[in-house]
Amino acid sequence: MRSPSRRSVVCCAALAALAAGAAACGSQDEEETTPAALAMPTAKAQDFPSTTGRSLADLQSMIPEGPVLSPTVSLVERGTSRVGFGLFDTARKQLGGAPVALYLSRTDGSSLRGPFPARSESLTVKPQFRSRQTAQDPDAANHVYVADLAFPSRGSWAVTAVARLDGRLVRTSPTAMRVGRTGSGPPQVGDRAPRVHTPTFEDVAGDLESIDTRVPPLRSLHDTDLADVLGKEPVVLVFATPQLCQSRVCGPVVDVAAQVQQRAGDDVRFVHMEIYRDNDLSKGFRPQVAAYRLPTEPWTFVIDRRGIVRERFEGAFSVAELERAVERVR
Structure with a gap:
């Protein structure tokens, strides 16, 4: 059996950072366990710079660099893909509650596209569905930003986040993402799911x-x-x-x-x-x-x-x- 790949390690590190940062955003008190309690502002495209006639370099010159972007996905496909991510300050504290949009460009800064407004999705569940690990883990994630990005083609693309923090726009450095399969990957939407046996309660005699x-x-x-x-x-x-x-x-x-x-x-x-x-x-x-x-x-x-x-x-x-x-x- 193969061991986890380097890609797995890299992606898991970003996810771990997301989880650790989420704990810094607020408490896990009972009164804060509903999705409504963790709802955050919804971004609007008109609140962010247009890409018309602009390159990534233009966007970078207009907006100062600030937070760090950490995607929670390692695989994206051509067309519209769901991209989850976290935003962090230089101390690795997660930034929440801010309107955020993503921009796409070629890695050389050309073909700038966007803005793609992000939404904040709550990971919180009702108390009766919360595991002991989640309830007792101060680093358990409680929300993730999500945006639907339209990747026009396969190959290397750069993702840049722009957020409005304290009344001003700040941006991340571009994060490279590989679009399209590189070899054999997980089943995609539209694929037939592999038929495998999964162990049941009866199979393990209740263990x-x-x-x-x-x-x-x-x-x-x-x-x-x-x-x-x-x-x-x-x-x-x-x-x-x-x-x-x-x-x-x-x-x-x-x-x-x-x-x-x-x-x-x-x-x-x-x-x-x-x-x-x-x-x-x-x-x-x-x-x-x-x-x-x-x-x-x-x-x-x-x-x-x-x-x-x-x-x-x-x-x-x-x-x-x-x-x-x-x-x-x-």
Whole structure:
């Protein structure tokens, strides 16, 4: 079994920074556990500079450099792709509550596009769906910025964020992103999901801790073998390891899935798949992870009743995002 790639390490480091920074934004008191409590201003394109007749160099000359951009995704495709990210100051404290937009350009600064307004998505769930890891982890992420970027072609593109902080615009340095597959990657939207067996509560004779590092483990996410329902019923397949996650967002992702599962009821099957053999980092990836060709964790796939991937999320996502994806396959 292969070990995590350098890309995995780099992406996980950015995600870990996102998680660590999120803790600096506010407390985890009970009165702050609803998505509404963490809602942040929605950016509007008209509040940011136009790209008409401008290059990235022009944008840089107009706006002083300030925060640091940390994407939470490692793979993007040609066309519209969801890009999650965090913004940090030089002390690595996450910046939240600010209107933000992203700009795209070639790595040489040409073909500037944007602004693409970002939204802040809450990772918070109702108290009954919060794992012990998430509740007790001061570094657990509680929100992520998300923007839908239109990548016009494959190749290398640069992403720059512009934020309004304290009444003035500031920007990040460009962050390079590779658009399009480089070799074999995870199933894309429109691909048929690989059929693999996933261990169930019955398979392990009730020993949920052997197939779920969440505390407490959730039987509801281990009642279904993916191979039994794929191509017959809609499925939400979550690859995550709450206890061993390098990115610190696996716990919140599984919590989100648990909350959405209750609302979806029996219309959609939910499956949680751990990452490492015997829940031991030293033993490498489980075969299901290899079958889905995952370079990072966590990953979530929303699959329709024909077995086709209709949405996929790399890294963190909100209850609202998953609910919207589930509605499309019910």
